[in-house]
Amino acid sequence: MQNGHSEPIYDGYTAAQLFNQGICNTYDDVIFHPGHINFAANEVDLTCNVTRNIKLRVPIVSSPMDTVTETEMAITMATLGGMGFIHYNNTLEDQLAMVQRAKSHTPGFIVTPAVLGPQDPVMKLFELKNTRGFSSACVTDTGALGGKLLGIVTTRDIDFVNDRLTPISEVMTTDLITAPEGTSAETAGALLRKCKKNKLPLVNAAGELVALASRSYFRDARSFPAPGEPSLDPNGKLRVGAAVGTRDSDRDRVKALWEQARVDAVILDSSQGDSTYQVQMIKHIKAAHPGLDVIAGNVVTGAQARRLIEAGCDGLRVGMGSGSICTTQEVCAVGRGQATAVYHVARVANSLGCPIIADGGIQNSGHITKAIALGASAVMCGSLFAGTTEAPGEYFTLNGVRVKKYRGMGSLEAMAKGSETRYHSDTQSLKIAQGVSGAVKDKGSVRRTVPFLAQAVKQGFQDLGASSVAQAREMLYNGAMRMEARTSAAQAEGNVHDMVAYEKKPW
Ligand SMILES: NC(=O)C1=CN([C@@H]2O[C@H](COP(=O)(O)OP(=O)(O)OC[C@H]3O[C@@H](n4cnc5c(N)ncnc54)[C@H](O)[C@@H]3O)[C@@H](O)[C@H]2O)C=CC1
Numbered sequence: 001m002q003n004g005h006s007e008p009i010y011d012g013y014t015a016a017q018l019f020n021q022g023i024c025n026t027y028d029d030v031i032f033h034p035g036h037i038n039f040a041a042n043e044v045d046l047t048c049n050v051t052r053n054i055k056l057r058v059p060i061v062s063s064p065m066d067t068v069t070e071t072e073m074a075i076t077m078a079t080l081g082g083m084g085f086i087h088y089n090n091t092l093e094d095q096l097a098m099v100q101r102a103k104s105h106t107p108g109f110i111v112t113p114a115v116l117g118p119q120d121p122v123m124k125l126f127e128l129k130n131t132r133g134f135s136s137a138c139v140t141d142t143g144a145l146g147g148k149l150l151g152i153v154t155t156r157d158i159d160f161v162n163d164r165l166t167p168i169s170e171v172m173t174t175d176l177i178t179a180p181e182g183t184s185a186e187t188a189g190a191l192l193r194k195c196k197k198n199k200l201p202l203v204n205a206a207g208e209l210v211a212l213a214s215r216s217y218f219r220d221a222r223s224f225p226a227p228g229e230p231s232l233d234p235n236g237k238l239r240v241g242a243a244v245g246t247r248d249s250d251r252d253r254v255k256a257l258w259e260q261a262r263v264d265a266v267i268l269d270s271s272q273g274d275s276t277y278q279v280q281m282i283k284h285i286k287a288a289h290p291g292l293d294v295i296a297g298n299v300v301t302g303a304q305a306r307r308l309i310e311a312g313c314d315g316l317r318v319g320m321g322s323g324s325i326c327t328t329q330e331v332c333a334v335g336r337g338q339a340t341a342v343y344h345v346a347r348v349a350n351s352l353g354c355p356i357i358a359d360g361g362i363q364n365s366g367h368i369t370k371a372i373a374l375g376a377s378a379v380m381c382g383s384l385f386a387g388t389t390e391a392p393g394e395y396f397t398l399n400g401v402r403v404k405k406y407r408g409m410g411s412l413e414a415m416a417k418g419s420e421t422r423y424h425s426d427t428q429s430l431k432i433a434q435g436v437s438g439a440v441k442d443k444g445s446v447r448r449t450v451p452f453l454a455q456a457v458k459q460g461f462q463d464l465g466a467s468s469v470a471q472a473r474e475m476l477y478n479g480a481m482r483m484e485a486r487t488s489a490a491q492a493e494g495n496v497h498d499m500v501a502y503e504k505k506p507w
């Protein structure tokens with residue numbers, strides 16, 4: 001860079017200079033210098049490869065945790081152009097069913113319709129209303145999706161029923177308007193508008209309930225930002241990922257997920273991925289199921305990354321102890337500041353053509369911009385998406401605040417559930433927790449969060465002077481991207497200060 005007197009301007013540091021000073025930094029420690037803007041924020045292209053073979057329009061994925069990603073989160077993330085990874089703190093059958101449900105979903109329909117059986121008492125509908133906010137349910141002979149559709153029951157049908165043990169079959173409506181399987185979401189929306197009903201069940205030739213369109217879904221859609229193009233596989237199905245372990249039994253899991261659900265990618269879920277277990281698992285999967293992408297990790301150093309890339313992984317997850325629920329650094333004395341970890345792992349991985357996912361510690365849009373500007377191809381979020389409508393679990397009230405449970409997968413609570421359902425006889429008797437269990441605030445729907453986050457990241461890229469991830473990458477490695485570490489006073493200055501009262505609303 002030259003000034004008017006053609007003297008070089010030494011302003012700020014390159015990433016290589018900043019991250020090689022014997023100190024590890026995280027996102028808040030680092031601040032970027034603005035670049036030159038010659039494009040609009042909307043023109044920024046965030047498209048990135050989350051693995052060698054999977055491109056995402058929105059480089060944000062949800063974490064494989066049992067309080068973050070099950071069917072509904074996976075479907076919604078893919079619908080928004082990102083992707084969800086379904087956890088494996090469950091049996092093979094449960095996880096497979098979740099991936100299959102997500103894979104067979106058509107955007108625009110209700111993800112988990114409320115379904116009751118004819119013999120269920122009306123009390124069950126009250127329960128559904130209290131726990132999930134549903135005021136109606138489909139009634140099928142099996143009490144589940146896929147059963148023969150018998151009727152619909154709404155709270156209006158039971159308002160004046162005094163005996164809460166009355167079977168649903170006595171009060172449900174059987175005069176139904178339905179649409180055939182395969183009806184598009186657009187047509188279903190138009191039908192709902194025309195017939196003025198609240199629900200439109202889709203049934204197959206055998207009269208079985210296959211999907212449910214809802215007036216409220218289309219009504220709510222108007223209050224959410226446009227979702228944009230979904231993430232689809234080559235067959236037009238939503239992209240879905242899943243986590244697995246590295247035990248022998250996990251080979252059966254991978255086989256089932258690939259052969260019976262065509263899962264798009266598996267994550268080898270571990271706090272310390274640089275192990276012979278992962279190397280062997282990567283080699284096994286790439287040999288047995290060559291079409292399936294494997295994301296290994298977690299890692300925080302270039303040497304760890306290189307070993308797993310040489311074993312054949314298609315993506316890497318970076319972060320050790322950075323998560324909001326993590327206690328690994330405290331308990332095990334290992335880990336790394338997340339900005340430093342992302343920069344160093346990305347440098348090695350990008351030179352070998354392997355994308356990385358910055359996992360853990362993402363608290364806001366600025367952290368996403370920083371992670372991607374430092375070489376990550378996508379970010380993985382747990383806490384940011386826990387407590388949303390799409391996260392598993394019910395809302396409850398804690399000290400007057402509406403919350404949902406959020407817990408680390410290495411917490412005692414999650415491990416207790418995992419060893420029951422995952423490894424039927426876990427021999428490791430002394431369990432050391434590497435995470436905590438607690439609750440987070442109700443955050444509304446990810447249908448709002450994700451589009452706003454993506455827009456904020458585009459704005460950040462515009463300020464950096466990078467109109468695409470590829471351009472940011474070039475600037476990172478040729479030294480044009482300048483940055484500095486912030487003192488704690490500079491960080492305080494960068495936050496809101498000297499206000500008596502204020503409300504921080506990001507959008
Ligand atoms: N990113 C992070 O900072 C952290 C994440 N976590 C999360 O907690 C969960 C549990 O993590 P980990 O305990 O690291 O899971 P893990 O399954 O990798 O490890 C559990 C134990 O099993 C051992 N092991 C794995 N495969 C084996 C095999 N084939 N034969 C014999 N022993 C084997 C491991 O060495 C380790 O001692 C994961 O969901 C992980 O993502 C936990 C701590 C930190």
Ligand SMILES: O=c1[nH]c(=O)c2[nH+]cn([C@@H]3O[C@H](COP(=O)(O)O)[C@@H](O)[C@H]3O)c2[nH]1
Pocket residue numbers: 063064065271298319320321322323324325326327328329359360361362380381382383384407408409410411434435436
């Ligand atoms: O040390 C840990 N103990 C745990 O029990 C645990 N559970 C999850 N993870 C990791 O944290 C990530 C989510 O982090 P955030 O909530 O900050 O998004 C996740 O994506 C994981 O990488 C854990 N780390």
Ligand SMILES: [K+]
Pocket residue numbers: 321322323324325326327
């Ligand atoms: K932490």
